[in-house]
Amino acid sequence: MYDLTGFQRDLLYVINGLDEPHGLAIKEELEGYYEKDIHHGRLYPNLDTLVDKGLVEKGQVDRRTNYYTLTRRGQREIEARREWEAEYLDDREAAELAN
Known part of the structure; x- marks a missing residue:
């Protein structure tokens, strides 16, 4: 996930x-x-990038509407990111509580 933009992570x-x-x-x-x-010009190219990276799967509802779901890899990437963030956030919170 390190190679994603913040916008792509938010997606x-x-x-x-x-x-x-x-x-x-x-x-x-x-x-x-x-x-x-x-704007659509920002949203859909970034969704396509996530599909291309194997993090998101795109399916079709009808001829005009697609739906998006995380792949297993996408889920693992989110979990890994949350664990990485927790290493730093939990330490800071623990230090603040100790003071």
Whole structure:
């Protein structure tokens, strides 16, 4: 996951948190977080990158709508990232509580 942009990591987290979301559902979630419009020209190329990297699987709902799910590799990458973050966040929180 080290080679992903922050936006791509956020896409993984949103996809992980929703049940087979379609592009517009992902877009709405990110717009709520970023508090600004996410343009299709940013969203879909980044989703395609995640598909190409084997982190996300894209399926078809109908001719106009795709859904996205994490692959097992995508899930493992999120878990590894959370463990890595916890190493640093847990230590800092423990130190703050001790003071």
